[in-house]
Amino acid sequence: MNFLDEIKNLKEQIKSKDKFDINFNFDNIVISGMGGSGIVGNIFQEYYTSIPVISIGDYGIPGFVNEKTLFIVVSYSGNTEETLSNVEDAKKKGAHVRAITSGGKLATIVEKSIIIPSGIQPRSALGYMLMPLFNTFAPIDDAIVSQTYGILDDMDKNHSDIKSEAFKIYENSSIPIIYGSKPFKSVAYRWKTQFNENAKTFAFYSYFPELNHNDTMPLKSAYRRDEYLFYAFESDNARINQRIGITEEITGEQFTVVKSPSQDYFSKLFYLIHYADYLTYELALVRNVDPTDVSTIEELKKKLA
Amino acid sequence: MNFLDEIKNLKEQIKSKDKFDINFNFDNIVISGMGGSGIVGNIFQEYYTSIPVISIGDYGIPGFVNEKTLFIVVSYSGNTEETLSNVEDAKKKGAHVRAITSGGKLATIVEKSIIIPSGIQPRSALGYMLMPLFNTFAPIDDAIVSQTYGILDDMDKNHSDIKSEAFKIYENSSIPIIYGSKPFKSVAYRWKTQFNENAKTFAFYSYFPELNHNDTMPLKSAYRRDEYLFYAFESDNARINQRIGITEEITGEQFTVVKSPSQDYFSKLFYLIHYADYLTYELALVRNVDPTDVSTIEELKKKLA
Structure with a gap:
C-alpha cells in the first residue's frame, strides 16, 4: 500500500468491530503507548471519563497500578521499548494486561491481544488502534x-x-x-x-x-x-x-x-x-x-x- | 515587592507548613487550575502516583468525579473563570472540595481553603501553592x-x-x-x-x-x-x-x-x-x-x- 492509500484507508478502519472481552471489575484504566500509538490513549482519555483513565507514554508505570487496574498497551509494531517495559511492570503489580498491536514481541507476551493488520505506517493505523477502545467502552452508533x-x-x-x-x-x-x-x-x-x-x-x-x-x-x-x-x-x-x-x-x-x-x-x-x-x-x-x-x-x- | 524580590522569595515559600486536614477516605484526587496556578497540579500529578491524580485545566470536570473524589482547586487570584466553574460542578457531584488561593471569590465559596499571601504575581507564588500538596500527601524532610x-x-x-x-x-x-x-x-x-x-x-x-x-x-x-x-x-x-x-x-x-x-x-x-x-x-x-x-x-x- 502506498502512503496515499494508507491515508485513504482510514475510512475503512473506523468500521472495525474489534473489541476486548472484559469479564472482571476494574477501578481504573491505564493506556500505554508512544508516538503514533500513544496518541490513541490520549484521544480516548479525553473522551471517556466515567472512570479514571490515565494515558502514559514513558518508562515506568504509576504507583497505583494493581489488580484492579485494566492496563492496555498500544504499540503498532509490538516492539516499542518503552511500552514493552511497561508490560513487565504492570504484570508484576497484578494488573489485567491487554494489548492492541499488529504483532512483534508484544503479541507473544500479552495473551489477550487484539491483532490489527500489519504492513502500514503506525501513524496510518490510528483507526485500527482506536476503534477497540470505543467498541469496548463507548460504542459508536x-x-x-x-x-x-x-x-x-x-x-x-x-x-x-x-x-x-x-x-x-x-x-x-x-x-x-x-x-x-x-x-x-x-x-x-x-x-x-x-x-x-x-x-x-x-x-x-x-x-x-x-x-x-x-x-x-x-x-x-x-x-x-x-x-x-x-x-x-x-x-x-x-x-x-x-x-x-x-x-x-x-x-x-x-x-x-x-x-x-x-x-x-x-x-x-x-x-x-x-x-x-x-x-x-x-x-x-x-x-x-x-x-x-x-x-x-x-x-x-x-x-x- | 518588585519582581526580582518575588523571584528571590521562592526559597522562603518552600518552608511553608500549610497543609490540608483530611479526615475522610477518597479514591482519587482531581486538581484544577489554569496557567501559573495550573502548573501546580501538573507537577504534583507527575510525582505522586499512589492513587490516581488527575490534573485539569479547562471548563468541565471528568465524569468519574463523585463523593469519593478529593477535588482541589488552585487559583492564586481566586477569580479564575474556568476554575470557579469547576467548583460548582464538583459540588454538584458531591466531591470534597478544597482550595489553595490568596483570596478572591474562591475563598468565599470554598470553606476549607488554604489562604496564601497575596500581592505577588501568580507565577511567583509557585512555592506557596505547591507546598500544601507535598505537606499533606508526601511530606518533604x-x-x-x-x-x-x-x-x-x-x-x-x-x-x-x-x-x-x-x-x-x-x-x-x-x-x-x-x-x-x-x-x-x-x-x-x-x-x-x-x-x-x-x-x-x-x-x-x-x-x-x-x-x-x-x-x-x-x-x-x-x-x-x-x-x-x-x-x-x-x-x-x-x-x-x-x-x-x-x-x-x-x-x-x-x-x-x-x-x-x-x-x-x-x-x-x-x-x-x-x-x-x-x-x-x-x-x-x-x-x-x-x-x-x-x-x-x-x-x-x-x-x-
Whole structure:
C-alpha cells in the first residue's frame, strides 16, 4: 500500500468491530503507548471519563497500578521499548494486561491481544488502534460511523483547499501552531506529530483556554511572530469560540479556524484527524520530502539497541 | 515587592507548613487550575502516583468525579473563570472540595481553603501553592528543604552564567524549545510559560522519550532549525541521558543540558524551576520588556467578562 492509500484507508478502519472481552471489575484504566500509538490513549482519555483513565507514554508505570487496574498497551509494531517495559511492570503489580498491536514481541507476551493488520505506517493505523477502545467502552452508533465514512470519503475525493494551504505553508516556510480545545486537545497534538513525521517540519500545539494564560503574551509582542501560522479548531463551547475571536482581536494574529461539516464527537474527531493527514502529506510533496521516511527515528532505535 | 524580590522569595515559600486536614477516605484526587496556578497540579500529578491524580485545566470536570473524589482547586487570584466553574460542578457531584488561593471569590465559596499571601504575581507564588500538596500527601524532610533553600539562595546571589545565556537568546532572537523528562515534564512546560509571560517570547516543550517518536525528524531536516535553541534536563534515568546524547549525534543539533547540583527530587525540582525564573527574567530585561506586564491577558479577561 502506498502512503496515499494508507491515508485513504482510514475510512475503512473506523468500521472495525474489534473489541476486548472484559469479564472482571476494574477501578481504573491505564493506556500505554508512544508516538503514533500513544496518541490513541490520549484521544480516548479525553473522551471517556466515567472512570479514571490515565494515558502514559514513558518508562515506568504509576504507583497505583494493581489488580484492579485494566492496563492496555498500544504499540503498532509490538516492539516499542518503552511500552514493552511497561508490560513487565504492570504484570508484576497484578494488573489485567491487554494489548492492541499488529504483532512483534508484544503479541507473544500479552495473551489477550487484539491483532490489527500489519504492513502500514503506525501513524496510518490510528483507526485500527482506536476503534477497540470505543467498541469496548463507548460504542459508536452505526449511523454515525456511516456518516463519518462519507465525510472522510469526500475528503479523499477532493481536498484541493487543503493542498493550497500546504502550499502557503511551504511558500513562507511557516511553522504551524495548532490550538485545540476539549475534547480535541490530543488531536492538536496529532497534527503536530503528523507535521513532524510526514512533512519533517517543526510544529507546536496548545489549547484554549489554557493558552490565554501564557501564549497570549508572545502572540502580541514576540519576535519572529510572522514565521508562524496558526490553526484553531472551532468548538461546541461558545465560550471557547469567543476566546478564539477575542485572542485574534487583541493580539492582531489571524487563526485559520478549522470547522467540521458535522457536529457529533466521532465524525468531528476523524474529520480533524484526516484534515492533518492531507495537510502534512501535501506539505511533504511540495517540500519534496518522502512522507513515509522516518529513517532518523529508526537510526536512533538502532543506536539505542 | 518588585519582581526580582518575588523571584528571590521562592526559597522562603518552600518552608511553608500549610497543609490540608483530611479526615475522610477518597479514591482519587482531581486538581484544577489554569496557567501559573495550573502548573501546580501538573507537577504534583507527575510525582505522586499512589492513587490516581488527575490534573485539569479547562471548563468541565471528568465524569468519574463523585463523593469519593478529593477535588482541589488552585487559583492564586481566586477569580479564575474556568476554575470557579469547576467548583460548582464538583459540588454538584458531591466531591470534597478544597482550595489553595490568596483570596478572591474562591475563598468565599470554598470553606476549607488554604489562604496564601497575596500581592505577588501568580507565577511567583509557585512555592506557596505547591507546598500544601507535598505537606499533606508526601511530606518533604526538613534537611532536604534546607538543602534546597541553600541551592536557591546560591542562585539568588549569583546567576551570571544564566544571564549570559539570556543574552545569547536575545542576540539571535532564538525560540527556546525545552525537552523535559519524567518527573519534570511539567517543569519543561513551566519554562515555556515563564518565557511567554516574563520575556514575551514564544517557547515550546516536549519530553524524552516521546520526542524520539516525532520531533526527531524535523530536528534533522526541518527549515528554520537555526532559529531554535534547545534545552534538555539531565535525568536520573541513564536511558534518557543516552537518548539525549544519541539525538544530538544523529540530528546534529546541540542541546544545552541543564544539570542540578543535587539529585533528590525536591531540590532538583526547585533548581530547575528557579533556573527558568532567572533565564526569562534576564531575557525580559535585555529585550527591554517589563517582566511583570501581562496586560494582554488582563485585556482578554475584561473582554470576556
